[in-house]
Amino acid sequence: xxxxxxxxxxxxxxxxxxxxxxxxxxxxxxxxxxxxxxxxxxxxxxxxxxxxxxxxxxxxxxxxxxxxxxxxxxxxxxxxxxxxxxxxxxxxxxxxxxxxxxxxxxxxxxxxxx
Ligand SMILES: [Zn+2]
Numbered sequence: 436x437x438x439x440x441x442x443x444x445x446x447x448x449x450x451x452x453x454x455x456x457x458x459x460x461x462x463x464x465x466x467x468x469x470x471x472x473x474x475x476x477x478x479x480x481x482x483x484x485x486x487x488x489x490x491x492x493x494x495x496x497x498x499x500x501x502x503x504x505x506x507x508x509x510x511x512x513x514x515x516x517x518x519x520x521x522x523x524x525x526x527x528x529x530x531x532x533x534x535x536x537x538x539x540x541x542x543x544x545x546x547x548x549x
Pocket of ligand 1: 526528
């Protein structure tokens with residue numbers, strides 16, 4: 436399962452970022468997920484809660500910011516909302532499009548509480 440390996444990467448980033456002797460605990464992990472990243476946010480939440488016990492993320496909530504997909508048509512220059520791959524340009528029906536955003540998968544920050 437794709438989401439499980441992502442949850443493990445989030446955990447290893449958190450472990451590298453948060454020193455073992457630090458005070459407090461991590462209460463939140465803020466990540467950005469693009470609409471076109473083919474990540475199921477519910478599956479990711481599930482995977483995250485399955486692996487966090489006994490780790491630095493034991494008390495952390497996963498906060499997902501969803502980035503909408505956006506593409507620009509290479510033929511007519513139209514910028515449109517793309518929610519899945521293979522969508523044609525709504526103006527000229529062209530399939531030659533450049534994806535501007537929506538493929539993100541990024542850990543933005545950790546929320547730490549004393
Ligand atoms: Zn077009």
